[in-house]
Amino acid sequence: MIERENKKNSRTVQKEARPKEILSAALNVFESNGFAGTRLEEVAKFAGISKGTIYLYFDNKDELFKACVRETVGKPIAKTLESAINFEGSTEKLLHELAEKIGDTFSDPEYRSIFFLIVSEGKRFPKLVKFYFDEVITPSVSRLSNIIQRGVDRGDIKSSISEEDALLLLSPVIFINVWNRLFGNEKKINLKDTLHSHIDIWLDGMRPENK
Amino acid sequence: MIERENKKNSRTVQKEARPKEILSAALNVFESNGFAGTRLEEVAKFAGISKGTIYLYFDNKDELFKACVRETVGKPIAKTLESAINFEGSTEKLLHELAEKIGDTFSDPEYRSIFFLIVSEGKRFPKLVKFYFDEVITPSVSRLSNIIQRGVDRGDIKSSISEEDALLLLSPVIFINVWNRLFGNEKKINLKDTLHSHIDIWLDGMRPENK
Amino acid sequence: MIERENKKNSRTVQKEARPKEILSAALNVFESNGFAGTRLEEVAKFAGISKGTIYLYFDNKDELFKACVRETVGKPIAKTLESAINFEGSTEKLLHELAEKIGDTFSDPEYRSIFFLIVSEGKRFPKLVKFYFDEVITPSVSRLSNIIQRGVDRGDIKSSISEEDALLLLSPVIFINVWNRLFGNEKKINLKDTLHSHIDIWLDGMRPENK
Amino acid sequence: MIERENKKNSRTVQKEARPKEILSAALNVFESNGFAGTRLEEVAKFAGISKGTIYLYFDNKDELFKACVRETVGKPIAKTLESAINFEGSTEKLLHELAEKIGDTFSDPEYRSIFFLIVSEGKRFPKLVKFYFDEVITPSVSRLSNIIQRGVDRGDIKSSISEEDALLLLSPVIFINVWNRLFGNEKKINLKDTLHSHIDIWLDGMRPENK
DNA sequence: AATGAATGAGGATTCATTCAT
DNA sequence: GATGAATGAATCCTCATTCAT
Missing domain, CATH: 1.10.357 (Tetracycline Repressor; domain 2)
Structure with a gap:
């Protein structure tokens, strides 16, 4: 209980890690297929999440790309x-x-x-x-x-x-x-x-x- | 009659010029937008022709791109x-x-x-x-x-x-x-x-x- | 010259035979591919003529089909x-x-x-x-x-x-x-x-x- | 909680029913218009869904047809x-x-x-x-x-x-x-x-x- | 009369984006 | 927060039809 204040539980950790995981996956796929040739579904698969989740962290494909860079x-x-x-x-x-x-x-x-x-x-x-x-x-x-x-x-x-x-x-x-x-x-x-x-x-x- | 053998009518001239016109337009648009980002309609507009005409000269987008190069x-x-x-x-x-x-x-x-x-x-x-x-x-x-x-x-x-x-x-x-x-x-x-x-x-x- | 009056020259014969040739080709292709699945280009190829020629004898695909029957x-x-x-x-x-x-x-x-x-x-x-x-x-x-x-x-x-x-x-x-x-x-x-x-x-x- | 194991939520129910709904609609339209004459948009309308949804369950028109049969x-x-x-x-x-x-x-x-x-x-x-x-x-x-x-x-x-x-x-x-x-x-x-x-x-x- | 190049409406298919669960 | 089913706009591609030659 005491630890709780100093520690982030795994959910929180996961949550904070998400954007980076997504960006890493996105970078990978963007680099292989280019911007227009990249399907967000593939980015999601690479990141081990679902398509919809990307939109919790990034407004749209454009923003995801910019964030990558x-x-x-x-x-x-x-x-x-x-x-x-x-x-x-x-x-x-x-x-x-x-x-x-x-x-x-x-x-x-x-x-x-x-x-x-x-x-x-x-x-x-x-x-x-x-x-x-x-x-x-x-x-x-x-x-x-x-x-x-x-x-x-x-x-x-x-x-x-x-x-x-x-x-x-x-x-x-x-x-x-x-x-x-x-x-x-x-x-x-x-x-x-x-x-x-x-x-x-x-x-x-x-x-x-x-x- | 003699001229007939040496002359091509305007239709033929147009037809023979088409592929180059299309390739030139395509190169332009591909270069701006990349392969996946290029719409063939835009290529057609650039070439001053209609969408369908591209397909008279090239099998599909892939082939058009390769031909460009x-x-x-x-x-x-x-x-x-x-x-x-x-x-x-x-x-x-x-x-x-x-x-x-x-x-x-x-x-x-x-x-x-x-x-x-x-x-x-x-x-x-x-x-x-x-x-x-x-x-x-x-x-x-x-x-x-x-x-x-x-x-x-x-x-x-x-x-x-x-x-x-x-x-x-x-x-x-x-x-x-x-x-x-x-x-x-x-x-x-x-x-x-x-x-x-x-x-x-x-x-x-x-x-x-x-x- | 005398024969000319009684005989139709090959052009005329061809002309009168055209519709039947087209219908025969059309029937063939319609039967293989159905109405919607039939391309008039294929009918033309079968009839040994060009696509446009079909339209000299039949108003459109529908009429061609009906004429076949x-x-x-x-x-x-x-x-x-x-x-x-x-x-x-x-x-x-x-x-x-x-x-x-x-x-x-x-x-x-x-x-x-x-x-x-x-x-x-x-x-x-x-x-x-x-x-x-x-x-x-x-x-x-x-x-x-x-x-x-x-x-x-x-x-x-x-x-x-x-x-x-x-x-x-x-x-x-x-x-x-x-x-x-x-x-x-x-x-x-x-x-x-x-x-x-x-x-x-x-x-x-x-x-x-x-x- | 106990119910949870035996119950499917409405989303799941819907999803499981979809293929049959689509097949039923497709059969109907295919039968009326034949394979080539059928527009998938009409199938979708018949099934009360959108065009894209068909592709969630069937690879393409051919496969949809085969599945129907x-x-x-x-x-x-x-x-x-x-x-x-x-x-x-x-x-x-x-x-x-x-x-x-x-x-x-x-x-x-x-x-x-x-x-x-x-x-x-x-x-x-x-x-x-x-x-x-x-x-x-x-x-x-x-x-x-x-x-x-x-x-x-x-x-x-x-x-x-x-x-x-x-x-x-x-x-x-x-x-x-x-x-x-x-x-x-x-x-x-x-x-x-x-x-x-x-x-x-x-x-x-x-x-x-x-x- | 015949051609076949050109057109563009129409239809298959994809995929970014939304939203009910 | 997370999901993934659903959507429909967007895009490739086809082909009936037109028309200049």
Whole structure:
């Protein structure tokens, strides 16, 4: 009885867990079938609940989809931002650290799913794209810019670098994810390894003495 | 009477043009709404015909979609292959030439549409993905490999290069297309310029004296 | 040139033959697929013409169907009526002659088709049923009644016979046709032989001394 | 609480009754309009439900049709089989008993509907025809044959009887049903009375002394 | 007269959403 | 809160009918 005040009974636990279970199931099915191709019945089956229950937690299919993205994207955002603090060591070290972070993020299948959903369904949900841009892309790019600016200041990177050149440092992340999704069966590319290798080449090519 | 043999009446001309008109409209709508989200009525409206007419030329929605991809992908395939012949000049020159070709290909909105449809709907049409891989990706990669191998042989590129490193030379193509599709409103990246710049950096980073 | 006046050129012949060709094809397809299940395109294919041509000769699907029935039913009607004249010989002889006539009529697949179309689609075309009843059934029954009445008068048939008993003399015609259509694959029944046998049994059972 | 185990709530009751309601409505409409001519919306209206509900219980129109036949045919099959046991009394008595049973069966409008659906749509559903032949026709014929063979053995029926002659004993059943369906408005024939009369005539005609 | 491309109303089927239990 | 039966709007697809050639 005393415990009751501090503990949530299983019903309550279940109740609070429901939305996350649904979102997880929904993400899964949305990713496989796209927005329009997803039947809520299948989402329900995946979540082990009935169709009607989804509507206790989400207004409709659209809202469910948006919630999927917002919810799943939250984690990596937090991770990105929190790690944005330490600025010690060489440019090389910082970039490889960043590569590790990004690699970790994309090693999460849920995050990959979100990424592809935004690519696939972005036209139907422009607000989500804006949200993603503001909350995920902009901070990440900003952080990358900081590292690079610091590299220029330290003399690690040539000063003629453009904003686009900096962005391209991360282009393998997109490329490899798209590649693996489509052609992973034929030939799978390792994201982290290849990204580290790419950074090395890029840094070599970016040395100030290269014009 | 003589003309009769060489002339097609307007009915025939119309009929022969129909499939292409329909495919063009379909590509447009599929690209905006995805496969499942596309209503054939809208395709018909776009093509300026009626619903039923689509079925005079295509068995069903699936076949229409496949035809879209196959038809549109044909052109770049041809372009890729035809240009595969000349091998003169420096590695740098060849790579920049390749960049131009790719840039031209992706400057065609139809081709970009196909690319995104394959990314978005690949799971539903694995055969199309395989087709795209075999007909578009493999020849392109093969051609890139030839240039790079030749570069290694000529001493332009360091010999420790991996297959993945070579592939990444093209990663900006994917990255920029995805970026522009999603965030083109916020900040548009120029494909050709950026790709050329990237190639220069990459070549500098790949010089044999860099380790 | 002289011949021209007496002869119809092939175009004209073809033109006059068209309606019959179409009706024959239509009957075939209607019989296989029923009214609603028949596509006019298939009728056209069967007739070796194009869909549109049907509409040069028939207003619409309904009229085509009715024409099928009326046209095909005409022949047996004529046959029935013309043969209704001779009344010589024993009742037995007359009945067996009638059996032969009916057997001949139903040996024509077109006539069987009509019969089944009327059974199957009668509810949709009550006027056709009425037409069939008036033009085919009533005269036939009337003729049968005449024979039987004459048989009663001659003392060949007992006088207690009812109208229904008389009708039943022909019940094997329907039974055997239905049977063969449905179960002909399993076991086919010969219409004429069995009908003759049935008449003999019936006549024996109908002798005045049987009560 | 105790009641709970024995009671079904109204929802459950409704759900369990649905298939039969739908089948009954469907049989009705199929019988009126044939398979192709039936709109599922009309079936739904007849059943007092909505279009979609049909699909909760039947996969598609074809399956609904088959279920109609199988379900409705079940009863008479059972009746036929159960009554196949008693073999006492004269041949005459047995045949008149059989006539009663058959008359009862066909007095059920649902059974008549099935019969006509099989005649009308048999070509489209050959498996149903086979099913009907095996489950309904064969047992009935077999039973009739037993009675007649016994009649021959007892000296009630002449031994020269053929299998077809025996079958014809039931030809009025088909004839009268077809007649009444088509021409019932003009002149309705009573199945049982006429069948009994027919049996008497047939038996008289079949006496051994008749040749 | 003949064609067959085009139309669009009509019907089968699906599935997001509601709501009685 | 949870269920899942029921709904009906939405969408694919067919085919009778029209009409320009």
